[in-house]
Amino acid sequence: MEIRAVTVKQLNLYVKSLLEGDMRLQSVAVTGELSNFKRHYASGHLYFTLKDESAAVRCVMFRSFASGIPFEPEDGMRVVLVGRISLYEKDGQYQLYAEQMLPAGVGELALKFEQTKAKLEAEGLFAPENKRPIPKFPKKIAVVTSNTGAALKDILNILSRRWPIAEIILCHASVQGQLAVPEMLEALDRIYALGTAELIIIGRGGGSAEDLSEFNSELLARKLYDSPVPVISAVGHETDFSISDFVADMRAPTPSAAAELAVPDRFEIYDRLDKYQNLFKARLNSRYAYCSAKFSAVETSPVFKKPLNIINSRAEQTDRTADRLLNAVYTLVDSFEARLLHESVRLDALSPLKVLARGYTVAAKDGKTVSDIDGINVGDDITLSFPNGRAVCKITEKEKLN
């Protein structure tokens, strides 16, 4: 069997490709102690060893990543490194190429926190459009916290002072230690199953970052996201956010604050009720005043005070009208009289007696006035009328004029 020799460089490149091909080695977090820490004066890259009691690994951190370290690293410090594994061909050593350095303990928790946060955020569990409004006047409020903690006392104190009318459904769960997450999940399940709570407060009082870390559980976050009713999260510190805070519909800085956000203040409601009552009374009073003023205006009007006035004034009006009517009639009669006189003068002028007086006579035969020569014959008797008498004459001769 023939063995074909390769160069050292070929060997190292092959091993390097194996390391870089393993995805698990391309994103690792390792905890250990810093030693042989050196910052290269020219390039600014960091070279050091990460070790524990029985092992060590060579590490590099390039300047671009080194500038993101939030503290001053030095030998003996316990840290968590995040980075990838590869091989340096020149000396065949594998190395951790660090991209992030965090202090151990807090560092590990912080790392997990960031990872969980990024994951759930990407899934939309923190989306503002999924946040539900907190009911204004909740009738039943479920509280998930430790029944031995100060948080519970604070919450109950404030709820009873502000809004004692709400019913509290208390559901104990440990809030730190290994039992915390399973107990909180169970408590929430029971509340969901009961189905009567309109609002859930979950939280605990302040403590160390480690004490609060159960509220960064991914399982708890998903359970809270699935809540059928709005959730207020209140986890210890005022400044630090937990994953529960991000996923809850509302975040309260402390358990007391959660209770204040959960219910209205009954003393404010008393004030509002007082204001309404005063307003109603004032409105009714002014309405009454307006109506009674209108009434008394009507009541004191002359129509009601001296009703005869109207009759008297109407009577006067009637009298005046009657006078006018009479006057009109008189005027009319006068004008008729004048016309009559005028006409009678005219008639008088036309009277036949007047004509006769001027020397004319009227001839009549058999009682009929004769105005035509053909109406009479020779020998006829005609009567001639004079103003003061008449004469019967005989026709002796007649001549017709043409």
Next chain:
Amino acid sequence: MNNGTDFESALKELEKIAEKLESGEISLDESIKLFERGMELTNECRKALDGAKQRIITLTEAEKEVENDD
């Protein structure tokens, strides 16, 4: 009235009554009726709050409600 008082709808109704009374476009008769309804509602709300004692129920593992007497 007790825990069942619906403050949200009561306060909404009070707001409406206040608006109507302010509008002045209603008869005296109607405004007296509104006034009476308003006073009744405010008194009910006040009574519900005055007499309230917080009821605390403990939800145990047995999924039963156990009432605490404070």
